[in-house]
Amino acid sequence: MTRVWRGEDRYRGGEAGAGIETRHAFSFSGFYDPDNVNFGLLVACNEELLAPGAGFALHPHRDVEIVTWVAEGELEHRDSAGHSSLVGPGDVQRLSAGSGVRHTERNAGDVPLRFVQMWLVPGAFGTEPEYEIVRGIADGTPFALPRTEAVMHVRRLGDGERTAVPDAAFVYVHAVRGEALLDGETLRAGDAARITDARDLEARGRGGAELLLWEMHAEPSYG
Template sequence: MTETRERGRADLRRAPERYRSTPADGIETRHAFSFSGHYDPKNTHFGALLACNEELLAPGAGFDEHRHRDTEIVTWVLEGALAHRDADGHAGVVRPGMVQHLSAGSGTAHTERNLGGADTPVRFVQMWLQPDVLGTPPAYGLRRVEPDPDGPTLLASGMERDAGTPALRLRRSDAALWLFTADPWQPLPALPAAPYRYAHLTAGSLGYRTVPGPQGAGRSLEPGDSVRITGEAFADPTAGPDGAELLLWEMHSPVAYG
């Protein structure tokens, strides 16, 4: 039993298994966790992650003004351009290769739309994280990412070890979001160790073993697939014929209640 706990689990969730919703004309959302009208008491979060949505907004479509509070919202655009505007005066256009962070804090309202005049959809991944301090003033950040050629690229972090880096600052002191890339047939750089890791493949394909060593079964990921990882599971991740791009959450504690 001890060995099983140490090895942990790599819980694979396929893209077609996501909950689908169409909250407005021209919007299609695929939810990894219970969200809006989809509720499963066994699938409300993983680690400190509350949501991981793949969004598709048609030209001219978008989310009208709506409110959030006490949520860290991180956005990674895959195709097109996403226009953000919030009630605190922040505005930005998020394109591929950029990462956006909205810390809702004590409460803010925002809109998110396909950039005006665009004739193609915008597709993006949006992830919600529970902060560990509530009621803070809202904050916003947007940066272009310069990929690290020698290893993973840190996109956002609240960890003390990452203070002073270009990463956007999260209000979760034990969590970080990484971008991993690999050329065709190449292994991914070493993943950070953490009790909870959430991997979401955004491009290419990826093979891995469920646990280290010969007893680990082989699995593969396609775009939109995700893995919820505990312990030493998810071993030897290696890109397929078109390379791979992977978002990975490093989380050292779960959602806190009360």
């Protein structure tokens, strides 16, 4: 079963005066819908737009896997474990919060920053925090998220180009840019498809598209 959530239906958040605009796909912060708290292991998929110099002050996380994909601009990351990085388009950033970590994120450049940040529930809690960046991930290269039963796939499709959608209990497809056809639906930038028991599906680019596909084989387990 495929269900499409349009970009315009996301919950709007952020601080306009601080140069921060956020669009939430799931219940988050002041937005709560008991029927929309997760899909598979995914509990957040936030589209963030930061003006030059804008950012999020130091704040804590615990027992969550945070994956960030930059679409445009450059993201500066600093955390309480001593990591300091610049993340650009094509890089995958993973922050495994484990037993607890604090971090800041800001737009380090002089042009608007747009990124997608996704949170997943780990398979074990209270573990040692971890941090990594995979630079310039290639099209079609799977990124197996440690401590979870989840894999992220990046797909860049030219006009008419096709790609298989992973077979899995839960597949989440987020359109970063462009348009793609999937299971009879057109996905445009900001749209997402939630597919349960995905089998033998494919996506096709329409004029070019960049997609993030989460292949998940479990739901959250809290002990």
